[in-house]
Amino acid sequence: MVKLQGYLQPVIESDQLGRTAGQNVPIGEKHLILDFLKRRPAPDWFFSCCHWGNTSCLAAMPTVVLMDASLSMTRPVALEGNEEFQRKNLAIHGLTMLFEHMATNYRLEFTALVAFSSLWELMVPFTRDYNTLQEALSNLEDYDKTCLEAALQGVSNVVQQEWGSACPCQVVLVTDGSLGIGRGSLRHSLSTLKHRGDDKKFPLPFPFPAKLYIMCIANAEELQTSDTLENLEQLLTLSAGGGQIFTMEGPLCLKSVQSMFGKLIDQAYTPFHAVLRCGNLSSDVQVFPRPEPVVIDEEVEPSPRTILTEVDEVGAGTAEETEEETSTTQMAGKSPNFCVLLHGSLKVEGMVALVQLGPDWYGMLYSQADSKKKSNLMMSLFEPGPLPLPWLGKMAQLGPTSDAKENPYGEDDTKSPFPLQPKSKRSYAQNVTVWIKPSGLQTDVQKILRNARKLPEKTQTFYKELNRLRKAALAFGFWELLKGVAELLERECTLLPDSAHPDAAFQLSHAAQQLKLASTGDPQYAAFEHSITPMVTDFSGGDRDRM
Amino acid sequence: MKMFSFSHKTAFVVDHCPYMAESCRQQVEFDLLTKNRSQGVIPLAPVSKSLWTCAVECSMEYCRILYDIYPTRKLVNYIVSDSEFHVLNSWNQEAQNTQELMSALAAVGPPNPHEDPECCSILHGLVAAVEALCKVTEHQQQARAQLMDTADRVCNRGRIICLTNAKSDTHVRMLEDCVVETILEQNKLAAGSDRLMQIQQCELVLIHTYPLGEDTLVSDRPKKEISPVLTSEVHSVRAGRHLASKLNILVQQHFDLASTTITNIPMKEEQHANTSANYDVELLHHRDAHMEFIKSGDLHPAGSTSRDSGLKETVTLKWCTPRTNSVELHYCTGAYRISPVDVNSRPSSCLTNFLLNGRSVLLEQPRKSGSKVISHMLSSHGGEIFLHVLNSTRSTLEDPPSISEGCGGRVTDYRITDFGELMRENRLTPFPESPAPAGACGKVPLERAKAQLERHTRYWPMIISQTTIFNMQAVVPLANLIVKESLTEDDVLTCQKTVYNLVDMERKNDPLPVSTVGEAEASSTGPCGTSWRRWCAPTSGAASATPACWSA
Incomplete structure (x- = not known):
């Protein structure tokens, strides 16, 4: 999910390095464009998707x-x-x-x-x-x-x-x-x-x-x-x-070894410069470690995705300006920089900023403090693709809150549109029936029996469990089980104590009969969508009113 | 990394011939008598599943795991074969769920043992499976549409899993030959069609299943190339739990899954609420969640146990009871969907419900040295549970410099609160993909969000001492309105009022809220008039930022 994490260091703005305004679209292209997501309250996505407690970690380029x-x-x-x-x-x-x-x-x-x-x-x-x-x-x-x-x-x-x-x-x-x-x-x-x-x-x-x-x-x-x-x-x-x-x-000689290592530096150790842009606010930044190109799919997209479109001749330019740089660094500390503003507001508001690095490639920026309370602006890159975090939905479909009919964050800022719920539930969230192990089947039969013994109080649960078993048995073509459970219910009926509610006997034999009918495969009774409903009795009518 | 690998399309072909109605000869006791009721009652005879029931429930289990871990892009086409073929669903995303399949299977019902076996054959289903594999899926269609000229980069591969009862090895070879031929024929057809794709590669997994106690007539055979397009493997498996564990192993192989067993989960006993015992729960997930273990070589000795056939391995991770008050952020390098192996067992459902209710559990990797290393975390997002991989080695980002040490770090009067306000106004929210929402101007939501940010920042001084108007209460109404995409008549009136108000203030020589930071010069110039002129200058900047409708 998260490919890489790194610092974003503001660098001296290019015009302070004495470049003229016309040349100042510099260095790394492909600007980082910001948008904002709510980071608080903690229970939503941010809490766990990302990063970093004191358990520290990964990913620069040693x-x-x-x-x-x-x-x-x-x-x-x-x-x-x-x-x-x-x-x-x-x-x-x-x-x-x-x-x-x-x-x-x-x-x-x-x-x-x-x-x-x-x-x-x-x-x-x-x-x-x-x-x-x-x-x-x-x-x-x-x-x-x-x-x-x-x-x-x-x-x-x-x-x-x-x-x-x-x-x-x-x-x-x-x-x-x-x-x-x-x-x-x-x-x-x-x-x-x-x-x-x-x-x-x-x-x-x-x-x-x-x-x-x-x-x-x-x-x-x-x-x-x-x-x-x-x-x-x-x-x-x-x-x-x-x-x-x-x-x-x-x-x-010394000269040729210098030129060889110079090539290595150009190839592997040029700092990664980029422009962080938020509307009309921007800052030149350097990213540690440099993000590497990624191949998404060797067949469909065989060429690697990069953040930089082209590496310009930046290395040479800065080398000449080294001396000037030291003096401007001190000056630069005192002139406002967007990174610092952004960092401060992200920290105070407890938010993260979404950053786009290229087509379908996103990451996020947030304030990160270490144990010594030194904090910095961190960037985490997501796996390239339109949907890096499923619970945020497609990144391209995230739009301004003001376009929504009502504020998804609530008027008092207590709600959140995240996480998104998937269209269909996963098996563990929908009470599926699996009988591969005998215990699975036994548990389901026991559930029916337990409720059967508490009829008519448990009429609804009894039928719910009965129908669940019926559906699964029909899908698995396990008609023998339907017959078996029908017999079981009939036996329960004969074992009812004298003190039992008269409705219990009616419901048990009704249920048993319905299961038997289903086990014949007769389409009238064995339809998957069909459910066995409680038998309407004089007693049960009154019961239902009480429920 | 291939989007359209074998696992993009899986065709299940399940034998529905009369023979499959035979019992698997493994009995299930379903009438368990509870202790206090057992007197005088004779338990009912156990039931036994048919070969068909075994095949269906095992294949559904395969699909359940698959859909849990890959809700999209990994598709199943389920086909049943008797005297003809029955295709139970399509490649469409809506048709990809177990409920749909269960419903279709119920309509098919168990095989009719009285049908004429001569008319029935698995071949009908295999032919249908090849035809199905030629059909373009939504994802392939999309990818082809996007690539235009290079649309041929989109591959068409697929896997056929055939559950049948074969007669002999010769019979198996006949089935394989038939698949090879059908692929050739279908590929010819597909070459001349826009709606079909030629099959580049197909993997046939033939599973011969037979009742317990019988000798198998078919021998196992590892994967072998039958033709340049087709590879085939044969598994001969007894029905029932043997078939279930075979398909469990196959789903792991086919979809790059691995198994993690969470151990030491404390659970209250049903009978004795005060005591708790420890349970284990096995989960499946993408094997990348174990990448660190595999690479470090830790996987084999430390955390793994071999069970069943010895083919199946699981990594054991220890439950760490969550501290309720800690809201730590963890540095996580991956999140993988999970599926419990025993989905409705009590320990599994306790764990999954605990996680679905919003709790998170840290997992500890047992190490030989006895040191405690937290390597993973379980947590749910929007009703889906993910196994998160936490990084447990040294960080290359340790001891980062403070932002205050860098450029702009020594400036102290950033408009932090105002920018926070701007961020809140520019918060994102998800929009449904179609139909195009109102006010879109044909732009995707994210582009609209960027456009809004652009408008909101046309004039935005970063520090307090750089601005006067944003420090003036009187300007607030104008500043709030001016960033809107279009202004109403009323908005224009409000703006005009604000400007007149400012003019009025200047006339009255009202003092300006000039920040004192580094601006001694402004106050030393004396008369307020000068500073009014001076400080109003930025407003011209604001005026240029006015939306087009302003002048209209």
């Missing part, structure tokens, strides 16, 4: 950096000035760049560092502290050979332990492209894929949704001399969650 620490990473590359670089240094340089980018733009994301050779080790557990990551990176030692399979299994364990299996992750594998030889090498792992038992399955695809980015500290030419690229491509296919292989262009 990153695992999987760093090759095998000996081959220490191979030197061409000299640059006086300094001799190893591939490892280049890798660290690239990762530093990634960490710096994330510290600036993604300070709420979690990142972990795993180093591997023939063994693997979790160097830094998931953290938002990029200094720790950086430090671990620079203290990284050199080990023996590359065994990717064990390391991927390690990543799988680390992620599942921390986030469970529903949380989407990004895995950034940094390697020099020499993937080992013999047992434990990637080539060996891949060639034995089909001959494995359940206990030794290959770790890909990961049990959680994952994108795999492979950063090769090698250029395409040198990789072509071996089957490395083929193996890595096969790995990417196995991973099944998408991703990309990046190789370096030209000579191995």
Whole structure:
């Protein structure tokens, strides 16, 4: 139901960044359009459909950096000035760049560092502290050979332990492209894929949704001399969650590693900008984590649904403006922002806002406070589709209250049009008859008998239960039961104590006779819609008046 | 994720030939004597169901579970076969409920044991089932209409579940061949028709059912490809409870269901109201509700027990007695409809009634370590019960920044109350889909809601110190009216009156309710006249926001 939950951070409005008004329709398109639903009183839909007590949870995009620490990473590359670089240094340089980018733009994301050779080790557990990551990176030692399979299994364990299996992750594998030889090498792992038992399955695809980015500290030419690229491509296919292989262009140097990690950042770590719009009020926002495209039906709608129509060249633009940004941030704190207004009113009114992200894709915004009473504007996205929450009805059919003939919330605001009742009741809400287990049948017969013994007081219930049994027996073609119950009622009749009301005997034999008639299948008596009605007696007439 | 998979269309074909009137040879005692009345009374002989009764009640149970969990989009066409075929309902959504089917079944009645067996055959029903699968459903029609050029993306697959008593394996092969041929013929017909669709894939599930104590003449066979269009599997099952549990397993396989057993439900005893005992209730639901368990590998060792044939597995979750006063909001990642396995047993109905009355129950996942993890919640919405999946792992959203730390966070005079008022005026309410409601201008309700928001926000300063007119009591009538879609004569008069009133106030040099926030400058300019001119400026903005009818 709920695909994802995230923060909505207002960002500095574009005109404050010095853009002219004409250019200011910016960044992410597809505006978020607001409408309002009542959140209170608690008993209606909001209470349980959504979210979050102190039991916390899911769904940003943590990153695992999987760093090759095998000996081959220490191979030197061409000299640059006086300094001799190893591939490892280049890798660290690239990762530093990634960490710096994330510290600036993604300070709420979690990142972990795993180093591997023939063994693997979790160097830094998931953290938002990029200094720790950086430090671990620079203290990284050199080990023996590359065994990717064990390391991927390690990543799988680390992620599942921390986030469970529903949380989407990004895995950034940094390697020099020499993937080992013999047992434990990637080539060996891949060639034995089909001959494995359940206990030794290959770790890909990961049990959680994952994108795999492979950063090769090698250029395409040198990789072509071996089957490395083929193996890595096969790995990417196995991973099944998408991703990309990046190789370096030209000579191995700081510049080319920067350009490679730059591509990764563009591909996977560009902040998600959008405009939150409520009529003529709007605010540029950044959404953490970035919402991913969704494929609804691979046949009918094979292309994934996205919120962004196009990713513009935003990344480059903001990079140049970094300096200006810091000064405007302070200024921006003091100029009014729609997100803050909306958050405040949602909080005070106890309401949620419905937000539309695209055709048939909706979510909701609400104020969310943590235990320290810090509150923020949260957005939860629903599963794309016209009817994400059945008890709200079709989203497109939600309209302004003022169009309704009378206020569905009541004049004194005590009612709610939600939840909507479905057209037909579910089996557990309509007293269905199931006789698959003998106890089901026995209970139904006992109910009739219990009421039979309390005739004429229980005349109505007696016939109600009798008719229920009759209907089911007719539908199931179980005529033998009708005969049996008829006999049972006749016997009850003979067992009536002297003190019994005379009406009891009349009703019992009438009911028995009607059941017998039905059991012949004669359409006059065996019609499904027909019901056995109480026999009208002098006694029963008086009884009914009393009821 | 396919909208039109096999499970979109299920054709039930139930044998109504004379042989099905045979007893299943499992007796049901229905005359249970209560202790205090047993003296001298001989209980009545037990009854026994016919093969037909067994087939009907088990197939109805299949449909009951299906309709509980998928009220729409998963359709059943129920066909009965004897000397001819009887189609008991259609693919239409209105025809998709058990009451309708029960009524139609009652009209058919049990098989006539005296009918000539030579005239009767399950084949009539199988042919009718193939014809039915070629018929376009409302959902397929809609999807095709929407896709226009790419309408061929809408697939037509289906499943035939055939409950019969076959004579031999050769007989079964004959039935399969007949289905293959009929599909070929019908597909030819469908190719030239707009109202029919060719069957791309069909899954035949043949269930041979026979009385207890007899040897089966038909052997089980796993799914096998008979032709590129047809796969077929054969199940040979004794009637009665064996058939029931087979169909229960099949409905789970066919519709991706899984089972959860709620354990430790405290219930008052009927006899002794003061004591309570603990009960278990088994529920079916979409298997995605167990996704976390399956993926983490927790499903097998910790929470599951194998029962019956060993094919059926259930996850056990422990009832946590709800605290009445807590109205927590839970972070929930999915909600799945449920159907109780034993719908009218006392523990099941107690649980479902408890939930239908608006209560919620948290469910705890038993863990090896003994730690307590709440993983699910049961709760109803509008008469339907849903199993909610709660996230029980660490949150990537922990420690979010406060909104006050961001842009606009240090501004203190937002018009929070006024915006709350605007939100309440723009609250949503559901409208019936057809006929088009009045005042629609052809727009769907949500578009009208957006249009209303647009009108309401044409002039809307966000902070108190940015506005004077919205701080003035005298302007209220005008401000309330100006956002309307159209103004009546009276409305126009009221607006004019408001404007004249303002002019009058200016003439009298009435003080303005100028907020002091950052506006020392305004008061320092001295004469009120200046500030009147200054502060009235925004009204021109309001005027531009006037609806077209204003000028008319």
